[in-house]
Amino acid sequence: MSKNTVSDRFRKVDVDEYDENKFVDEEDGGENQMGPDEAEVDSLIRQGSLMGALQAVLKNPPINTKNQNVKDRAEGLVLKVLSSFKSADIEKAVQSLDKNSVDLLMKYIYKGFERPSENSSTVLLQWHEKALSAGGVGCIVRVLTARKTV
Amino acid sequence: MSIYTFGLEPLSCHAWNKDRTQIAISPNSNVVHIYQKSGKEWNKIHELTEHSGRITGVDWAPETNRIVTCASDRNAYVWTLKDGVWKPTLVLVRINRAATCVKWSPMENKFALGSGAKLISVCYFEKENDWWLSKHIKKGICSTVLSLDWHPNNVLLAAGSADLHCRVFSAYIKDIEEKPGPTPWGSKMPFGEVLFEHKECGGWVHSVSFSPSGDTLAWVSHNSSISVADGPRGKQVTHLTTDNLPLMSVIYVTENDIVAAGHDCCPYQFSYIGPEALGFVKKLDVPKQSSKGSMSAMQHFRNLDKKATTEEDHNEMETLHQNSITQLCIVEGPKTNVEKYSSVGLDGAMVVWTFKV
Numbered sequence: 001m002s003k004n005t006v007s008d009r010f011r012k013v014d015v016d017e018y019d020e021n022k023f024v025d026e027e028d029g030g031e032n033q034m035g036p037d038e039a040e041v042d043s044l045i046r047q048g049s050l051m052g053a054l055q056a057v058l059k060n061p062p063i064n065t066k067n068q069n070v071k072d073r074a075e076g077l078v079l080k081v082l083s084s085f086k087s088a089d090i091e092k093a094v095q096s097l098d099k100n101s102v103d104l105l106m107k108y109i110y111k112g113f114e115r116p117s118e119n120s121s122t123v124l125l126q127w128h129e130k131a132l133s134a135g136g137v138g139c140i141v142r143v144l145t146a147r148k149t150v
Numbered sequence: 151m152s153i154y155t156f157g158l159e160p161l162s163c164h165a166w167n168k169d170r171t172q173i174a175i176s177p178n179s180n181v182v183h184i185y186q187k188s189g190k191e192w193n194k195i196h197e198l199t200e201h202s203g204r205i206t207g208v209d210w211a212p213e214t215n216r217i218v219t220c221a222s223d224r225n226a227y228v229w230t231l232k233d234g235v236w237k238p239t240l241v242l243v244r245i246n247r248a249a250t251c252v253k254w255s256p257m258e259n260k261f262a263l264g265s266g267a268k269l270i271s272v273c274y275f276e277k278e279n280d281w282w283l284s285k286h287i288k289k290g291i292c293s294t295v296l297s298l299d300w301h302p303n304n305v306l307l308a309a310g311s312a313d314l315h316c317r318v319f320s321a322y323i324k325d326i327e328e329k330p331g332p333t334p335w336g337s338k339m340p341f342g343e344v345l346f347e348h349k350e351c352g353g354w355v356h357s358v359s360f361s362p363s364g365d366t367l368a369w370v371s372h373n374s375s376i377s378v379a380d381g382p383r384g385k386q387v388t389h390l391t392t393d394n395l396p397l398m399s400v401i402y403v404t405e406n407d408i409v410a411a412g413h414d415c416c417p418y419q420f421s422y423i424g425p426e427a428l429g430f431v432k433k434l435d436v437p438k439q440s441s442k443g444s445m446s447a448m449q450h451f452r453n454l455d456k457k458a459t460t461e462e463d464h465n466e467m468e469t470l471h472q473n474s475i476t477q478l479c480i481v482e483g484p485k486t487n488v489e490k491y492s493s494v495g496l497d498g499a500m501v502v503w504t505f506k507v
Contacts, residue, residue: 021268023292023313026349099391136393138374145353145373147314 025147035062035074041081050085054093057081058101058108063148071111071150078108083123094130102135103142107150110143151435153470153501154192156185160496162205163477168212170481174198175494176205182219184236200227200238207252207263214258220249226263226273228282241282243271251297257304259326264295270309272321272341287319287342297357301364305330305339308367310355316369316379318346334365334381346385351377356412357399362485366422368408370397376410378422388428390420399478403488403505409434411475411493415467417503434503437468473497 016022036057044053057078062070085093097105109131112124131139143149159177166173173192176182180203184196203223210217217229217236224245227238243249247266254261260274263284270287293313300307300321307321320339322330336345346367353372360367367379375391397412403419411417416435422428453459466472473496481502483489494500 103391137395138391138393141372141374141396142352142391 033060033062033065033070035070036060036077038073038077041077045081045084050081050089051093051096053081053084054097055101058097058104061104061107061150063150074150075108075111079112079120079123082112082127083119087126090126091130094127094134097134099135102131103139104150106131106135106139106143107146110140111150151470151501151503152190153499155497155499156183156192157498159498160473161476161494161498161500163208164479164492164494164500165208165210165217166479166481166492167210168215173500174208174210174217175500176208176219177498178204180204180221180223182208182217196236198227198229198236198238201225203248206248206250209252209254209261211254211258216254216258218252218254218261220252220263222248224248224265226252226271228261239282241273241284243273243284244286245269245271247294250294253298253300255300255304255321256302257327259304260321260323262298262300262307262321264298264309264311266294268293268295268311270295270298270307270319270321272307272323274323274326276325285323285341287321289319289342289344290315290317290347296354297369299358299360299367301333301335301360302362303330303333303364306333306335306345306360306364308358308360308369310351310358310369310371312354314349314351314353314355314371316348316351316355316358316367316371316377317344318367319344335385346379346381348377348379348387351375352389353396356397357410359400359402359408361402362405368400368402368410368422370400370410370412372396376400376408376420376428378408378428380425383425386425388422388426390428390430392418392430394418398474398476399493401478401480401488401491402485403480403491404507405486407431407507409478409491409505411478413474414469415471415474415495415497416469417475417478417493434505435469435471470501471495471497471499 041057062074109124109128162176164175171187174184180201182198185192186195201221203221205221207220220226226241226243229236229238245265245267249265251264263271268291271284273282273284276283295311297310305322307319310316320343322339351371355369355371358369365381370376374396377389379387395413397410400410403409408420419431421431475493475495479492480488481490481492492502
């Protein structure tokens with residue numbers, strides 16, 4: 001009888017980590033990416049210029065950085081801006097964005113879906129509907145295939 | 151547009167003979183069927199059964215009338231027609247993973263084979279020993295090679311792979327050909343040299359295609375985008391993202407017009423005039439307007455009750471293909487002015503489309 005019949009800890013070992021030919025994404029030096037400027041976005045929200053706040057929060061996405069805090073902070077900020085829009089204004093706001101911004105917005109929306117909070121899902125679903133009609137399914141495919149995301 | 155259904159199985163790949171009276175297809179199995187056209191029907195005349203794994207690529211060389219097949223059983227066979235029977239010759243490709251795609255070179259003296267072994271096998275016939283030899287291109291490839299296309303000069307080879315890169319290699323084999331002249335992609339072309347590499351194509355590169363002159367290179371990748379690299383203009387790359395599902399196959403129909411098709415079951419036309427000038431032209435499958443009959447009130451409420459919607463029942467898609475298109479192929483016309491091209495898909499159907507500029 002073999003000795004090791006009791007423990008099955010070996011099943012939890014991540015064998016892919018030990019693969020010599022493992023595919024590694026190229027490092028892109030995202031150490032300095034800080035995400036959207038919190039102060040600027042907050043002041044724009046307070047002023048009531050929501051379209052401006054949307055444009056500002058979609059700048060400098062923390063795509064290349066490995067710092068999870070920066071990413072969480074950016075996501076929180078985006079959620080704040082999205083929640084402050086009235087339902088009727090969402091469509092116009094999405095129309096004012098260019099293609100790349102719509103893709104980025106969709107990335108943030110799906111990131112927001114990952115950790116639902118009190119009211120976030122309703123807001124995100126409304127934005128998702130409008131972003132989908134602007135960006136098509138191609139936009140969602142790009143969220144799924146992006147190796148480095150917000 | 152004419153559609154013909156070869157059965158219920160998805161068609162993995164297809165290839166035409168020189169005068170387009172015969173077509174070789176593989177219905178998602180380890181067999182290649184050759185059909186002969188008679189009137190509007192296609193009759194099966196040959197079955198090529200030698201592979202033990204699912205066939206992943208078929209190519210038919212028009213002038214020398216040879217067929218090359220590759221499969222997931224890590225083998226490739228070259229078939230020659232002798233006395234009305236196709237006889238296979240094993241090619242030693244020396245790969246330890248499945249083959250994914252195969253293409254004859256323009257002069258048909260060699261062919262390239264992509265594989266999951268992270269390499270491309272360029273095979274040529276050695277007369278002395280009467281067998282097919284292979285040389286490997288491995289430089290820089292980190293994952294499965296998904297698609298290949300030859301440059302018209304018979305030496306350069308474009309490869310799209312699952313490591314999100316699109317590359318142009320030199321497949322110059324000095325034993326069988328003359329040294330090639332300089333091209334916009336480079337002048338020094340030793341075997342295996344990487345002349346162009348584009349990182350971060352956004353997704354797996356499903357299909358690559360050189361333009362008829364070989365000056366520009368188009369590819370489609372899994373992030374629903376199409377890109378073109380311009381050789382003469384500094385190899386500059388132009389991207390275009392689409393709003394549709396990813397495209398799986400791309401071909402040039404004129405020097406500037408590109409047709410691509412994929413998971414949307416419908417071919418699209420794009421045009422490339424210069425750097426930053428890659429644009430969507432139109433959808434090439436315009437569905438006939440189906441006559442909408444008037445629904446009775448009874449039908450209305452029945453639909454509402456059963457399906458919670460009052461829309462009419464849509465069991466079929468509006469496009470000709472009912473499932474994703476996997477491969478496009480030129481049927482008629484020179485490469486610079488294609489008149490007809492064909493598409494096969496997962497619905498088991500083959501459609502021949504007419505292209506009008």
